[in-house]
Structure formats: structure tokens, C-alpha cells
Amino acid sequence: MRRRRALFFALLCSFLFSLFPSGAETAKNNVSAPKDILAPKTVTSTTTVAEPLSPSDTSAGHQAGLVEEVLVALILILLAAKVGGDIFERFGQPAVLGELIFGMIIGNSALLPLGSVGTVLSNIVHDPAVDSFVTLLAEIGVVLLLFEVGLESTVYEMMSVGPSAFLVACLGVVAPVALGFVVGEIFLPEEPWTVHLFLGAVLAATSVGITARVLSDLGKMHLRESKIILGAAVIDDVLGLITLAAVQGIITAAGSGEGVSIVAIGWIVVKAFLFFVGAIILGLFVSKRFYKFASYLRGKGILLTVTLIWCFGLAYIASRMGLAPIVGAFAAGLVLEEATFIDWEGREEQLEKLLRPVCDFLVPVFFVHMGMKVHLEVFGKLDVLWLATALTLAAILGKQICSLGVLEKGVGRLVVGLGMIPRGEVGLIVASIGAGMRTPEGHPVINVQTFSATVIMVVITTMMTPPLLQWGLRRLERKTGMAPRPE
Amino acid sequence: MRRRRALFFALLCSFLFSLFPSGAETAKNNVSAPKDILAPKTVTSTTTVAEPLSPSDTSAGHQAGLVEEVLVALILILLAAKVGGDIFERFGQPAVLGELIFGMIIGNSALLPLGSVGTVLSNIVHDPAVDSFVTLLAEIGVVLLLFEVGLESTVYEMMSVGPSAFLVACLGVVAPVALGFVVGEIFLPEEPWTVHLFLGAVLAATSVGITARVLSDLGKMHLRESKIILGAAVIDDVLGLITLAAVQGIITAAGSGEGVSIVAIGWIVVKAFLFFVGAIILGLFVSKRFYKFASYLRGKGILLTVTLIWCFGLAYIASRMGLAPIVGAFAAGLVLEEATFIDWEGREEQLEKLLRPVCDFLVPVFFVHMGMKVHLEVFGKLDVLWLATALTLAAILGKQICSLGVLEKGVGRLVVGLGMIPRGEVGLIVASIGAGMRTPEGHPVINVQTFSATVIMVVITTMMTPPLLQWGLRRLERKTGMAPRPE
Numbered sequence: 001m002r003r004r005r006a007l008f009f010a011l012l013c014s015f016l017f018s019l020f021p022s023g024a025e026t027a028k029n030n031v032s033a034p035k036d037i038l039a040p041k042t043v044t045s046t047t048t049v050a051e052p053l054s055p056s057d058t059s060a061g062h063q064a065g066l067v068e069e070v071l072v073a074l075i076l077i078l079l080a081a082k083v084g085g086d087i088f089e090r091f092g093q094p095a096v097l098g099e100l101i102f103g104m105i106i107g108n109s110a111l112l113p114l115g116s117v118g119t120v121l122s123n124i125v126h127d128p129a130v131d132s133f134v135t136l137l138a139e140i141g142v143v144l145l146l147f148e149v150g151l152e153s154t155v156y157e158m159m160s161v162g163p164s165a166f167l168v169a170c171l172g173v174v175a176p177v178a179l180g181f182v183v184g185e186i187f188l189p190e191e192p193w194t195v196h197l198f199l200g201a202v203l204a205a206t207s208v209g210i211t212a213r214v215l216s217d218l219g220k221m222h223l224r225e226s227k228i229i230l231g232a233a234v235i236d237d238v239l240g241l242i243t244l245a246a247v248q249g250i251i252t253a254a255g256s257g258e259g260v261s262i263v264a265i266g267w268i269v270v271k272a273f274l275f276f277v278g279a280i281i282l283g284l285f286v287s288k289r290f291y292k293f294a295s296y297l298r299g300k301g302i303l304l305t306v307t308l309i310w311c312f313g314l315a316y317i318a319s320r321m322g323l324a325p326i327v328g329a330f331a332a333g334l335v336l337e338e339a340t341f342i343d344w345e346g347r348e349e350q351l352e353k354l355l356r357p358v359c360d361f362l363v364p365v366f367f368v369h370m371g372m373k374v375h376l377e378v379f380g381k382l383d384v385l386w387l388a389t390a391l392t393l394a395a396i397l398g399k400q401i402c403s404l405g406v407l408e409k410g411v412g413r414l415v416v417g418l419g420m421i422p423r424g425e426v427g428l429i430v431a432s433i434g435a436g437m438r439t440p441e442g443h444p445v446i447n448v449q450t451f452s453a454t455v456i457m458v459v460i461t462t463m464m465t466p467p468l469l470q471w472g473l474r475r476l477e478r479k480t481g482m483a484p485r486p487e
Numbered sequence: 488m489r490r491r492r493a494l495f496f497a498l499l500c501s502f503l504f505s506l507f508p509s510g511a512e513t514a515k516n517n518v519s520a521p522k523d524i525l526a527p528k529t530v531t532s533t534t535t536v537a538e539p540l541s542p543s544d545t546s547a548g549h550q551a552g553l554v555e556e557v558l559v560a561l562i563l564i565l566l567a568a569k570v571g572g573d574i575f576e577r578f579g580q581p582a583v584l585g586e587l588i589f590g591m592i593i594g595n596s597a598l599l600p601l602g603s604v605g606t607v608l609s610n611i612v613h614d615p616a617v618d619s620f621v622t623l624l625a626e627i628g629v630v631l632l633l634f635e636v637g638l639e640s641t642v643y644e645m646m647s648v649g650p651s652a653f654l655v656a657c658l659g660v661v662a663p664v665a666l667g668f669v670v671g672e673i674f675l676p677e678e679p680w681t682v683h684l685f686l687g688a689v690l691a692a693t694s695v696g697i698t699a700r701v702l703s704d705l706g707k708m709h710l711r712e713s714k715i716i717l718g719a720a721v722i723d724d725v726l727g728l729i730t731l732a733a734v735q736g737i738i739t740a741a742g743s744g745e746g747v748s749i750v751a752i753g754w755i756v757v758k759a760f761l762f763f764v765g766a767i768i769l770g771l772f773v774s775k776r777f778y779k780f781a782s783y784l785r786g787k788g789i790l791l792t793v794t795l796i797w798c799f800g801l802a803y804i805a806s807r808m809g810l811a812p813i814v815g816a817f818a819a820g821l822v823l824e825e826a827t828f829i830d831w832e833g834r835e836e837q838l839e840k841l842l843r844p845v846c847d848f849l850v851p852v853f854f855v856h857m858g859m860k861v862h863l864e865v866f867g868k869l870d871v872l873w874l875a876t877a878l879t880l881a882a883i884l885g886k887q888i889c890s891l892g893v894l895e896k897g898v899g900r901l902v903v904g905l906g907m908i909p910r911g912e913v914g915l916i917v918a919s920i921g922a923g924m925r926t927p928e929g930h931p932v933i934n935v936q937t938f939s940a941t942v943i944m945v946v947i948t949t950m951m952t953p954p955l956l957q958w959g960l961r962r963l964e965r966k967t968g969m970a971p972r973p974e
Contacts, residue, residue, distance in 0.1 A: 066623065067626050067806065067812060068806045070626075071799045071800075074627075075796050075799050078792050078799075082781075082789060082792050085784075085785070086786055089785040089786055090785060095787075129619065132616065136553065136554065137624075139554050297569055297570070297572075297573040298573045299569060299573055299582050300847065302569060304847050305848070306569070308565055309562050309565050312558045312561055312562050312565075313558075315558055319558065325558065355844070357788070357791050357841045358845055358848055360788030360792060361788075361791065361792070361845055364792070
């Protein structure tokens, strides 16, 4: 028995030893500064593709190393998600906060005292080819999350919270834009007013992903407050993007010395409106026929695949219209009802059960990746920190004002206001668009300092929401008696 | 009622109309020749990444268009998979063949009489950024497929078919390499003998994906023949990669005028052996502890995530050792047994049920993508077709010889031989490595014509396997009585 164990251990050791040289090679190859590696690597893959001989096939050999890096990145992300989630759940916090914080740790592992391991990790996750893959996977993850969220409500429910959600959304765009403008006037007096206006646009859109996840983690999705928040966040997203387009138009017009084209701005507004009305009508009309037709298809896994096609299809249409893909995914889930799946009963599992594992895989990728995008270096600069503080306060205050738009009595306005706080990917995308635009004087509209401050604002508003929302929900429960108001 | 319908239709029309301008834009942008678009696009993303301001965040804006293209590519792939699968299932063929053929249609849509739609589709799926994403997603798909296949058998079962599988694998490498060499001598007399040897190496490795899928589609995974095929294909893969490494070593040595390093080739053989022994010992030892530890983690979707980490981890280790990631994924599945999941009963769904939807999403991506990689143009050249025919015959004959390695009586040798026929991604990867190597005279080892012939060989062997295997299995059933021999 003993001899057998010794043999096992000898074999195990020789196995681990055999891994070692390869591991050392990676370390050696990746220790140089990340940016030096990045450019040549991408160029290599471009060259491969441009080769005359059968483009996609020849790249297969070069892709082998990439597959390896992607596998490591996925292992790291999934580990971070589950270990982070576990630790935060033990402290009574939502798992999503752990995913964000552990994402920050992975993303900034080069700065942490991890020695060469940190550098290797950092190089792998910041390799542009790996990052591009993870970004797209994360994007699919958030699309599926919003689809799942949409699936949990129906059009009729949305209609019933409609007026409140619409008012909340409108106030939730006007107030932050105005406050952002004021922050710009005070903190960046040397910049033109167009820059201040752009700062307002950055603050406009709520990132519904975090709030939706927190509400779903806590099992509060059925609350009227949740419905208002989600409805408002979606309308908000549409309004935020309209604001962005309008501000972009104003800056371009100001730069060329022309007046602002009301027609162009009007067209964006009309498009957004048409999408929503269209998606809902199309959805209610078409979805039943689409699923009926799909039920004739033979084979395995049809229901899930058909649903993915439906979800990606509406996300694509939203994106083509200049809206965020998540808006389309939400609409796609919204129009599906129990009745749509009548032909599938007994043949396949329930749609929710089929979607769950796919979401369990891809949704944490989105949240860990969002944490990875945070650059801890910027937390060290004082002027950036002041601007960030002001922006964060404007962001929070702006969304508390919007809770005045709740029309119904007995609904927790505080919870609605708190749920609207997080600014996530949309804020970052708006800021990055600003970084690429020029003022009439030729400066970037959003410079490096402002961009860093925006990132901090996004991080703080995102991270403060889960505990605040949880506190708000507990307070609401105490106020309305132990049982939360059912739908 | 009638007025309401008219209103609905008016809104629907205005919605579809509002989509139209955007659609036309895409068409306009993408109509130019694909290669002209490809290079600048990738360069753009490289430039973005190299920008001083917060690399990963600024690329967010540019990524928006990419997300759209990826959504379209995924919709196309999933549609192709399900429509193709449905059509082929109606004709009594396995769904995977439909996925391949419809993949070919998408990949070559520019050649088909589809007008500008074909060009647009072709440009989207051949955009290098989209292709890179889909390739990686397909790679994850095939890793999960082999993991699922491994999960269905245990180490003890593998041991019982061990001797037969090992003999079949050895003959299945020696015979095709020898036949490939002969084909090279006859059809490429002007090339040096190293090229002929390389042609043999291309023919060595079986692509177990197709066979595994066909056996799984037909519910024949439990047959002893299936176990031998899968076991042999895995050993085969290892031996095929050893052959490749050896041939590479010989060509490099011949080029530099030195002798072949026996030590280097020996090291590759030892590494491969150590991996298998190591993975199985490590697996049986570690997997139970790993899952036990994971069962302490709080949160949702832990079992699936932990399993993905396990599967990707072994795939990564295999890849780091110079083996294909699928070899590691297969080993990862092989060592997991029912007993490993004892702590999870009641807490989460069965692992197989959790894996199914993820595989339903990602596995078809692999097969459709394999079809997409086929270039229909090469089917038009006569000398290429002759070489392709000879290679295909060598590939088929070589694997029929290997079925003589089956030691047990009463096992259908024909089925084993047929199951070993397909050459897939490994053959293509080997060929693409040869395309990047140079003979002592400075020519590429695998030139454009030989590469095209290899592609045709891969396509034909892949496509003929499902119907042949099905026929072989029916014949076996008739021979052994209506009920197939149970395990």
C-alpha cells in the first residue's frame, strides 16, 4: 500500500516537473512591458491573414498560442467570479460586488505585490487579442443578462409602471446633465461650454446591469420599485443616447461654425421611439409565429438556439439603429410570454432552465471584465480625485432628484433613486467617444484627467449601489411591515 | 378592429422602413473586396490599443461596430446549424453534416448567386476580427464537446479497451504516413522526400469530433466499437502530434545539414506519455478534493463554473505541453466519475443537464465554422483534384488497415475503421504549419496546390464519415441481431 502511494507521488511529481519548463517559458516571454508586446502581436495576426495562401486556415497555427491565453483568461475570470462572489456573500453582500473587486485585482495584478506572477497574469489579460475576445464574450453575457431580465416581465406589466418609469427616466437624464454641466463650469473653467455639456452627457445613462443583478440576487425582481427602476433604466438608456447624439451634433456644429441641425437630432429621437414601439408590436405579432415555425425544426437544443437567435436579432437591430444592443435584448425578453412556448412543453426543458447555465458561464465574464477595466493608478492624482468626487456627487444627486418622478403612493422613492445610481459601460463608452472628439480649439473634449475622473465616478457609483440598495430595500421592508409589497 | 389592425400595420411598416437606411449603409460599406477592408480594420483596432489614454476603455467605442458584426455572425451560424441540421435529419443523416454543409454555404456566400446579400454576408463572416472571435468560440465549443465525450466514459472502461485502442492508434498512424509518403513520391516527384514525409504527417491524426458527434447523435456511445474508436482517436492524436514534431525536426535538421536530434524527439514522446499518465493520476487523486473544496463555495451556478475551470485547466495544461487542448479536455472528462459529485446532489442540477445548453450553443459553432473554412474555388483545378483524390484514398485506406489492430473477437472492425476516417482541424493545422516551413531549396513544404488538396481531403473524409458510419452500424446490428451488443 505504502509502496503504491510512493509510486503515485513519484509519478505526480514527475508530471508536475514536466510542466515546469513550459511554464517558465511563458514567464520569460511575457515579462517585458505589456505595450511592447501588444502591437507586434496584433500585427503578426494581421500579416497572417493577409497572406495569399488560404487566409483563415493558415492562421490556425498562430491561433494555438491564443487559444492557450484565452483558456487561462477564462479560468482566471471564472475563478475570480466564484471566489469573489463567495467571499462577498459571506459578508452579506451581493456576489456581483465580489466579481467586480476580484476583476480589479486581476486587471491590476501587475501593480500588486505578486512578483512575476502578477506581471504574467496582467500580460495575459491585457493582451489585445485576448481582451478583444473577452470583451465580446462579456458583451454577449450582458446581452443575455438583459434578455433574462426582460423575460421576467411582460409588456403589460411594463405598461402599468409606464408613466412613472417615463417621468423618472426624463428627470434622471435632465438632472444629471444639468449637474454635470455645473461641475464642468466650476472645475474646468478654462474649457469651453461644450465640454461641460459633454460631461453632463456622460452622467446621463444608468447602467441597469448592476441593479438588475442585485435585485435578482436578492430575489426582489417582483417588487413594483424594481419594475420602475428597470423600466426607467431602459428609457433612460434611450434618452441618454439621444442626449449623447445631440451633444455630439452641437459640438460638431460649433466646431464647423454652423448652427445645430434640429432635423438630425429629431431623426435620432424618432428612430429611438420607432424602435421601441416597433420592437414591441413586432415582438407581440411575430414572436408567436417565429416560435411556432421553429417548433417544426427537428434536432436537439432547438428551443435554446432559436431563443438566442431571437435575442441576438433584436440586439442587432437596436445596435444598427444606434442604440445599445442591451436595449434590444431587453425588448426581446419583454415580448416573450408563457403562451409563446406552448408547443415546446414536454419536448424540451423550460426556457429559463436552459438559459441559466449559459448565463452562469457568460454573465460573470461581463462583471469581472468591468472590474478589470479599472486602472488603479489614477486613484493617486489629487486634482483628478477632486473632479471625480464632484462628478460622483452630481451623479448620485442627479438620480435622487429623478425619484420625484414616481407617481404612485406607497412606492419606495428612496429605493428607486438608489437603484438608478450606477453608471457603467454606457458612461465609459460616452467618455471614450468624447476622448476621440475635438473642441474648436483642437483639444480633446474629454482629456486624460477628465477620463480618469469619469472612470472613478463609474467605479464608485457602481460599487456603492449594491450595499445601498440592499439597505434601502431593508428599510422599505421595515416600513411596509415584514412582508415586502407583492406585485 | 379593422382600424386597429391598419394602425398596427402602419407602425410595423414605419418600423421596418426606419431600419432600411442603416441596412443600406452596411451594404455600401462592405461591397468592396474583402481583403481591402480586412487590413485597415485590424490596423485601426491596433492603433486604438496603442493610444496613450487608457487602452482598454477607449477601444470600447470602436468595439460597438464589432459587437454588431459578431451578433450577425452568431445569428447566421446558429441559423445555419439548426436549418442545416433539420434538413439532414429529415433525410436520415446526422445533424452535424447539415451544419458542415450550411457552414460551407455561409463561408462561400460571395460565390453563390445571392447578389449583394452574399457579398455582405461573406464580408461579415470573413472579417478577421469576427473570424478570430468565432474561431476562439469554436475552439471552446470543441473543448467542451470532447469534455462531454470524456465524461461519458471512465478510466476503467478506457483501460479495458486499452490494448485494442493502442494497437489501432499505432497502425492508424503508421499506415497513413506510409501511404501519404507513397502518394507524394508519385504525384510530386519533383519535391524532396521531406515533403512526401510531411504529406504523410498530415494524414496521421483522426478528427474525433465528427465521429464522436455522429455516435452521440445516433445514441451509440455505449458500444464497445465506439469506445475503441474514441480511445484510439485520442492516442492517435497524441501519436499524430509526435509524428508532426518528429517530421518538423527532420526537415529542420535536413535544412541545416545536421543530423536529426533523437533526444528532442524522445523528449516530445516522453512529455506526451507523462501527460496522459499524469493527467489520469492527478485527475483521480485531485478531482474529488477539488470538487469537495468547491462545494464549500457559496453562490449560484458553482458546479458548472467549477467544472468549466477543471475542463479549461486540463485543456490548458495539454496545450502548454504541445498537445491539442481537446486531448486535455477529454482527459478532464474521463477522470470525473459519479462519486465526484456526491456533495452536489439536491443542491444543483445534474452536471450533464447543466453542460447541455452551453454545448448546444457552442458546439454547432465549431462545426459550422469548419464548414466556413472550406474554399469552394479550389474544387475547380484538375491537378489539385487528382492529388486530392489520391490523398483521400490514402487517408481512407490507411485507417481501414488500422482496424486490423482490434484484438477482441465479435467487435465490428469495419465500424472501427470507418470511425477513424475523418481528418479535421488537426490535419488543417498540420498542413498550415507545413505551409509556413521551407525546404532546403527554399520552397514552402506545403505549397498552395498541396494545401488545397489537403483541404479537399479533409472535407471529403469528414463528410463521408457520417453516412458511412451509419451504414456500418446498421450492418453491424443486422449481423449481431437486432439489439446492438450492450457494453
